[in-house]
Amino acid sequence: xxxxxxxxxxxxxxxxxxxxxxxxxxxxxxxxxxxxxxxxxxxxxxxxxxxxxxxxxxxxxxxxxxxxxxxxxxxxxxxxxxxxxxxxxxxxxxxxxxxxxxxxxxxxxxxxxxxxxxxxxxxxxxxxxxxxxxxxxxxxxxxxxxxxxxxxxxxxxxxxxxxxxxxxxxxxxxxxxxxxxxxxxxxxxxxxxxxxxxxxxxxxxxxxxxxxxxxxxxxxxxxxxxxxxxxxxxxxxxxxxxxxxxxxxxxxxxxxxxxxxxxxxxxxxxxxxxxxxxxxxxxxxxxxxxxxxxxxxxxxxxxxxxxxxxxxxxxxxxxxx
Amino acid sequence: xxxxxxxxxxxxxxxxxxxxxxxxxxxxxxxxxxxxxxxxxxxxxxxxxxxxxxxxxxxxxxxxxxxxxxxxxxxxxxxxxxxxxxxxxxxxxxxxxxxxxxxxxxxxxxxxxxxxxxxxxxxxxxxxxxxxxxxxxxxxxxxxxxxxxxxxxxxxxxxxxxxxxxxxxxxxxxxxxxxxxxxxxxxxxxxxxxxxxxxxxxxxxxxxxxxxxxxxxxxxxxxxxxxxxxxxxxxxxxxxxxxx
Numbered sequence: 001x002x003x004x005x006x007x008x009x010x011x012x013x014x015x016x017x018x019x020x021x022x023x024x025x026x027x028x029x030x031x032x033x034x035x036x037x038x039x040x041x042x043x044x045x046x047x048x049x050x051x052x053x054x055x056x057x058x059x060x061x062x063x064x065x066x067x068x069x070x071x072x073x074x075x076x077x078x079x080x081x082x083x084x085x086x087x088x089x090x091x092x093x094x095x096x097x098x099x100x101x102x103x104x105x106x107x108x109x110x111x112x113x114x115x116x117x118x119x120x121x122x123x124x125x126x127x128x129x130x131x132x133x134x135x136x137x138x139x140x141x142x143x144x145x146x147x148x149x150x151x152x153x154x155x156x157x158x159x160x161x162x163x164x165x166x167x168x169x170x171x172x173x174x175x176x177x178x179x180x181x182x183x184x185x186x187x188x189x190x191x192x193x194x195x196x197x198x199x200x201x202x203x204x205x206x207x208x209x210x211x212x213x214x215x216x217x218x219x220x221x222x223x224x225x226x227x228x229x230x231x232x233x234x235x236x237x238x239x240x241x242x243x244x245x246x247x248x249x250x251x252x253x254x255x256x257x258x259x260x261x262x263x264x265x266x267x268x269x270x271x272x273x274x275x276x277x278x279x280x281x282x283x284x285x286x287x288x289x290x291x292x293x294x295x296x297x298x299x300x301x302x303x304x305x306x307x308x309x310x311x312x313x314x315x316x317x318x319x320x321x
Numbered sequence: 322x323x324x325x326x327x328x329x330x331x332x333x334x335x336x337x338x339x340x341x342x343x344x345x346x347x348x349x350x351x352x353x354x355x356x357x358x359x360x361x362x363x364x365x366x367x368x369x370x371x372x373x374x375x376x377x378x379x380x381x382x383x384x385x386x387x388x389x390x391x392x393x394x395x396x397x398x399x400x401x402x403x404x405x406x407x408x409x410x411x412x413x414x415x416x417x418x419x420x421x422x423x424x425x426x427x428x429x430x431x432x433x434x435x436x437x438x439x440x441x442x443x444x445x446x447x448x449x450x451x452x453x454x455x456x457x458x459x460x461x462x463x464x465x466x467x468x469x470x471x472x473x474x475x476x477x478x479x480x481x482x483x484x485x486x487x488x489x490x491x492x493x494x495x496x497x498x499x500x501x502x503x504x505x506x507x508x509x510x511x512x513x514x515x516x517x518x519x520x521x522x523x524x525x526x527x528x529x530x531x532x533x534x535x536x537x538x539x540x541x542x543x544x545x546x547x548x549x550x551x552x553x554x555x556x557x558x559x560x561x562x563x564x565x
Contacts, residue, residue, distance in 0.1 A: 185437070192418055192429055199416035202380050204404030204433040204481065 026172060033164055042164050046232065048273025049167035050225050055253035055265040055272070056174040057221035061214045062251065063260035064187060066194030068120075071111060071127030072250040074134045075104040075219040077242035079226025081144060084152045084236060093154070097166075097227040104223020105216040112215045116208055119197070128244070135242035149237030152230055163232045170228060174221050178262050181217075190214055194260065222250070256298055258307030267306050331356045331516050332377070332408075332485055337386035339369075339376050346372050348540040349386070354485065354533075359507070359517045361527035361548065363561060364537035370520040371413050373537070374487045377518075378410045379403050390485070405433045409481040413489040413520075415474040419463025423454055423473055426462045430480025439482065447476040450506065468499035475506065479515075486510065488519040492526065504530055524561040528552045536561075 029049075033042045054076065061067050079100035086096035115126040139147045181187040192200035193207050201207050230236045240246070253272045258264025279287045302309040332354040339347040347369050354360045362370045375381035377388055379400040388396045395403055409430070417426050427447055431440040448455035451472045457465060462473055471491060478486055491507065492500040504526050511517050511530075521527035528534055528548045536544040536557065544551065551557050 185432070188425065188429065189432065191421065192432075195418040195420060196416050198380055199412065199418070200429075201400045202378055202404075202410050202412060202416070203429055203477070204401040204436070205429075206399065206401045 022175070026168075029168055030165075033161060039160055042160055044274065044277060046160075046164045046167050047277070048270060049164075049171040050229055051249070051253060051273045052266050052269030053167070053171045053174045053225045054222050054250045055257065055269040056171070056178050057218040057225075058250050059254040059259065059261075059265040060178065060181060060190075060218045060221075061211070063254055063265065064181065064194065065190040065211055065214045066260070067116070067211055067215070068124045068251070069127045069215075070124055070244075070247050070251060071131035072218070072222050073242050073244065073246035074111065074131050075107060075222040076226040076229075076246055076250070077134070077138065077236075077238065078107050079104045079223030080230035080236045080241040081138070081150065081226075082223070083227030084150050084230045085144070087152055087154060087231065093227075093231050094166075096231075097224045100223040100227035101220040102223075104226070105220040107223075108215045108219030109212060112212045116211045116215075128247075131242070131244065131247055135238055135244070138238040138242050145237075147238060149235055149240075152234045152236070154231065154234070163228070166228055170221075170224055175262070175266065177217065177221070178265075181214075182262060186210070186213070191260075252295060254305075256295065256305055258305030261305075261307050264305050264307040271306065329356050330354070331391065332518065333387075333389045334373070334377065335387040335389070337373065337376060337388070338384040339372055339381060340384050345384075346540050347376070350537070350540070350542055352535050352542060352545070354516060354518050356484075356516055357511075357514060358533055359511045359519065359531040361519045361521055361531040361534045362537055363521060363524045363527050363534060363551075363557075365522070365561075367539075368537040369540040370537055371489050374410055374489050374518070374520055375412075377487065378408065380410075401433060404481055405435050407481065407483050408485040408487070409478045409483040410487040411474045411478040411489060411491065413493060415470050417462040417465075417470055417473055417477070419461065421462055422459050423462050423465065424458040426473055427454070427477050427480055430477035433481075436481055440480065443480050443482060447479050450479070450509065451476050467495050468502065471495060471499075471503055472506070475503075475510070479510070483515060486515050486517050488517060488521075490520060490522065492521065492523050500526070524557070 029045070033045065054072065058069070058072055062069060082100040082103045083093070083096040086099050087093055091099070111127070111130055115123055115130070118126055138144065144150045181190070189200065189205045189210050192203070192205055193210055197207050226241060230241070249272065253268035254265035255268065256271055257266065257268025276287070276291060279290050283290060298305065302312070304311070330353050334350060334352050337347050337350040338345065350369070350373055352362070362373065364370055372381055376383050379395070379398060383396055386396065387394055390403070390406060390408060395406065418429070421429070424444070427444060428440060431437055431443060453469055454472055454476055457469065462470065465473060475488070475491065488507065491503050495503065500523065507517065507519070508530050519527060519531065528551055531548045534545065534548045534551045535542050536551065544554070544557070
């Protein structure tokens with residue numbers, strides 16, 4: 001891979017065949033709402049695209065670098081509140097999303113500096129602690145309305161397609177990042193850290209800096225999703241955006257889809273966005289139970305996630321091994 | 322040691338103390354490595370040999386002491402800075418990334434940006450030394466045999482253009498025939514001008530290919546001298562080479 005002398009953009013272009021299916025999916029998603037203009041369907045696609053983005057973002061740190069974080073609600077919530085506060089102060093929503101990305105990335109440094117001294121489960125536990133602490137603080141912060149939530153007032157007409165295309169662009173950016181990183185030296189370093197952090201350090205990777213970098217990228221993307229969501233919802237509250245459930249959802253999608261791959265987290269997002277929505281609609285009382293059982297099943301049967309199972313199936317069809 | 326001129330010493334370690342939590346394992350280790358030499362540290366299990374190498378590379382924190390590499394005290398530098406100064410460790414048990422290809426494992430050895438521009442010529446140099454790795458370049462490292470994995474680990478170390486190559490138990494867990502082969506490689510690499518500091522429980526081999534050796538026991542250097550002297554030493558003979 002890195003022996004190839006051609007600059008990366010040219011190499012990516014040369015591999016257009018590999019990416020042809022992705023371009024087709026993207027084109028499909030771009031035209032879809034024009035053909036099927038049911039608002040509820042567009043809303044479902046919109047939400048799914050947002051979940052896909054957080055799932056892909058989480059995978060940069062949790063998948064590629066192997067650092068399992070239960071604290072992504074912090075960035076989601078900070079992004080949501082940053083956009084909300086900025087928009088109410090009269091800032092253009094798209095600039096507000098960028099501000100959200102920056103604040104979330106800054107927050108990720110504050111979280112990462114102490115916690116990346118810990119490894120494995122200890123890191124995971126620390127992120128739970130921080131996430132809960134932030135939620136409690138936000139619940140009691142008076143200028144954002146505390147536990148009763150915060151309303152976003154947008155002085156222009158609501159156009160659902162604006163929101164939809166924003167989410168589509170964001171999800172594409174996230175996937176592009178994921179593809180790009182997996183093909184660079186940065187991605188190779190993250191992969192080395194996941195497989196053996198000590199060996200990586202011994203060969204000149206700075207694990208601390210690499211983890212902080214992946215964390216910041218993931219947080220920026222997650223923060224933007226929080227912002228886009230808050231603009232759409234027009235009302236946010238700490239139990240929702242900072243809730244532990246949000247962290248868990250963000251973590252479960254890549255696990256379901258297939259961790260440390262490009263398309264696994266995307267698949268996980270689709271399953272979560274669409275399937276979970278349908279389960280909620282059909283079994284409102286026991287939807288979490290159904291979801292939990294699905295998860296246990298996946299982890300027991302196929303730790304590689306849906307993508308892993310699919311690859312196994314393909315291999316069996318082709319009669320290899 | 323005082324008769325050796327300063328400039329010919331590549332690495333000098335002074336009064337190194339290392340603890341694992343409350344348990345101190347190195348009690349003031351002092352050793353030095355001359356440019357171009359093969360130096361070995363021998364001793365039994367748990368004597369602190371691997372800890373010494375890890376401390377020199379910086380993956381193990383040092384409590385007290387000095388590590389001078391190329392006339393510069395590096396004891397406070399993080400490992401990735403030390404790698405940039407051209408020292409590298411082939412760790413015990415090899416620590417390859419089993420799910421990366423052989424070639425990616427090797428390229429990881431040239432990870433710091435300063436080494437990266439020469440990664441391609443260095444790769445072909447490693448393939449010249451270990452033709453077997455070239456045949457298996459696109460195979461996952463986890464699927465190699467033990468001997469090939471050791472070659473891959475040494476090759477990965479060479480990718481950092483080391484002036485000091487540290488080898489931790491290069492013969493561990495390998496068949497006797499492969500052990501011969503690996504030590505032959507070590508000798509060839511040394512002939513190319515790479516200075517080698519090697520830890521080995523295989524005392525016989527270690528003393529035969531090194532010029533100077535240190536005997537380490539319970540965290541201290543208890544004996545040092547030219548390797549042929551240690552090989553002839555009664556105590557070493559009795560305790561480590563099993564002759565009576």
